Amino acid sequence: xxxxxxxxxxxxxxxxxxxxxxxxxxxxxxxxxxxxxxxxxxxxxxxxxxxxxxxxxxxxxxxxxxxxxxxxxxxxxxxxxxxxxxxxxxxxxxxxxxxxxxxxxxxxxxxxxxxxxxxxxxxxxxxxxxxxxxxxxxxxxxxxxxxxxxxxxxxxxxxxxxxxxxxxxxxxxxxxxxxxxxxxxxxxxxxxxxxxxxxxxxxxxxxxxxxxxxxxxxx
Numbered sequence: 001x002x003x004x005x006x007x008x009x010x011x012x013x014x015x016x017x018x019x020x021x022x023x024x025x026x027x028x029x030x031x032x033x034x035x036x037x038x039x040x041x042x043x044x045x046x047x048x049x050x051x052x053x054x055x056x057x058x059x060x061x062x063x064x065x066x067x068x069x070x071x072x073x074x075x076x077x078x079x080x081x082x083x084x085x086x087x088x089x090x091x092x093x094x095x096x097x098x099x100x101x102x103x104x105x106x107x108x109x110x111x112x113x114x115x116x117x118x119x120x121x122x123x124x125x126x127x128x129x130x131x132x133x134x135x136x137x138x139x140x141x142x143x144x145x146x147x148x149x150x151x152x153x154x155x156x157x158x159x160x161x162x163x164x165x166x167x168x169x170x171x172x173x174x175x176x177x178x179x180x181x182x183x184x185x186x187x188x189x190x191x192x193x194x195x196x197x198x199x200x201x202x203x204x205x206x207x208x209x210x211x212x213x214x215x216x217x218x219x
Contacts, residue, residue, distance in 0.1 A: 001208075002209070002213040004171075004208075006145065007131065009130070011028075013208035013213065014062050018062055018181060023130065024070055025070055028072045028178065030148070030180060031076045031109070031182055032077045033055075034055060035083035036079035036083075038086045057094065060094060070103040073105065073107060074135070074148060075107045075137070076109035076111040076149065078115070081112055081114050105121060105122045107124055107136055109137070110136065131145065132146070132147055133145065136148060136149055137150040138150070138175050138177060151170075152188055153167070155207060157214075166207045167179035167187060168206055169205070171204055174200070196218075204216060
């Protein structure tokens, strides 16, 4: 896992899109967008129907591999407010297991502002933990060290052979934006104006490659 420093804390990037926080034996993820495929199916657009299970299985594997016991999900956990009701079968059973065996925290986002208590865990609009603010969308006017999601950032880099696009973290002095963890999530370019408006300069896009963090300065 690649080390990532922010806000006076040391993290590690796991699976390219999750943060492991050893100080708290915690994992932080953003934008799971569970039940996105079923939301589209209700509207006549068929997508692969196993996105929720795939996302939760990847998260469960990370929890097991890192021996973490505290989970923070930074909003847009479900693709819509009714997603928690549609979640069923193996995916629902797995989520129930995870929320009862871990100290689980849901930060709400613009897609899931009203989550039902039946999903388990604690449901919060935002939180402040060990000097870090955890919320869904970056607040430019807040000068505190802040972790957020929402933008699904991706960075396009050019190698000698070709250009590649990968999920990335966006880091400035006071902001750390996480990439989307969900299986069916798109992405916003790291130099998009909306990200620029949320994060002060200087800022950089960070891509984890095995145990190394590649840093790309953003103009």
